[in-house]
Amino acid sequence: NFAMTIQKNDSDPLGPIVLTHTSSGANATIYPFGATVTSYKTCSGRELLFVSRTAKLDGSKAIRGGIPLVFPQFGRPDQSMPQHGFLRCNLWKVGNTYEEGDDACSCVDLSLSLKDVVAARGGEWDVGTERDCTVTLTVKVYPSSFTTTMTVVNSGSVAFPYQALFHTYYAISGQSALNGDVCNVKGLAGYEYLDQLTAKSHVQNDEPITIGGEVDRIYSHPTQTDIDVVISTGVGTSVALKSSAFVTKLNGDNIVAPVGVVVWNPFIEK
Numbered sequence: 001n002f003a004m005t006i007q008k009n010d011s012d013p014l015g016p017i018v019l020t021h022t023s024s025g026a027n028a029t030i031y032p033f034g035a036t037v038t039s040y041k042t043c044s045g046r047e048l049l050f051v052s053r054t055a056k057l058d059g060s061k062a063i064r065g066g067i068p069l070v071f072p073q074f075g076r077p078d079q080s081m082p083q084h085g086f087l088r089c090n091l092w093k094v095g096n097t098y099e100e101g102d103d104a105c106s107c108v109d110l111s112l113s114l115k116d117v118v119a120a121r122g123g124e125w126d127v128g129t130e131r132d133c134t135v136t137l138t139v140k141v142y143p144s145s146f147t148t149t150m151t152v153v154n155s156g157s158v159a160f161p162y163q164a165l166f167h168t169y170y171a172i173s174g175q176s177a178l179n180g181d182v183c184n185v186k187g188l189a190g191y192e193y194l195d196q197l198t199a200k201s202h203v204q205n206d207e208p209i210t211i212g213g214e215v216d217r218i219y220s221h222p223t224q225t226d227i228d229v230v231i232s233t234g235v236g237t238s239v240a241l242k243s244s245a246f247v248t249k250l251n252g253d254n255i256v257a258p259v260g261v262v263v264w265n266p267f268i269e270k
Contacts, residue, residue, distance in 0.1 A: 004106035017029070025041075028041075028146055033059040036066050037146075050066075052064040063088070070164065072163060097109075111134055137149070176235055185232075187207075190203070193220070209263060214265065229241050245259050
């Protein structure tokens with residue numbers, strides 16, 4: 001029979017949640033601080049995510065690694081607010097844990113309301129703003145895959161622009177990192193990208209994209225809205241990444257929103 005297990009130390013609000021799909025053994029680890037997924041292991045025990053050895057897990061700063069959440073800005077276009085916004089720098093509430101389907105997946109919801117944001121606010125999002133929202137992260141663990149869904153509900157009286165991003169760190173086989181034959185990204189041919197190291201724009205004409213040094217590129221497609229790429233992470237291992245987004249209007253209509261991709265590797269110096 002299908003069963004799900006969740007491990008959490010209720011006496012430690014900063015302690016990790018371990019969500020396990022019991023029949024397969026696949027599991028994910030999520031820290032309530034930043035609602036940061038720091039690990040996903042498939043049913044075969046393969047780890048998909050990377051966390052820095054220097055990462056702080058005590059709530060003193062955003063966790064460097066896993067899947068930090070970015071909102072309401074990517075980078076720091078608004079200098080009055082910290083880089084990447086406030087989701088990754090605050091303690092989230094752990095909500096429902098539940099099962100879906102016939103032995104399909106194990107799920108957990110975490111949420112953060114703007115009124116509970118105590119760090120990294122600024123600009124139009126500072127204390128006293130007319131803006132208001134609640135953000136929910138849903139993590140679903142399957143035997144050989146997992147999904148993360150960010151839902152932003154505008155609960156205020158004014159509309160607001162925003163950017164949202166899963167800042168995912170993928171684990172790469174260290175011995176293969178500079179071997180473009182087995183460590184690369186495919187699926188972005190035809191995309192336009194901004195090279196943030198040179199501030200110049202280009203079109204990605206050839207594939208695969210390889211990592212030979214520091215890389216910091218923002219990819220977008222002129223017409224395509226969804227993302228479907230394959231990240232080769234070493235000899236015989238790869239990750240299929242699919243992403244889509246939509247906005248629901250007050251009348252219930254859904255509007256498809258375009259999804260971009262950031263290819264980033266700090267290399268040695270950073």
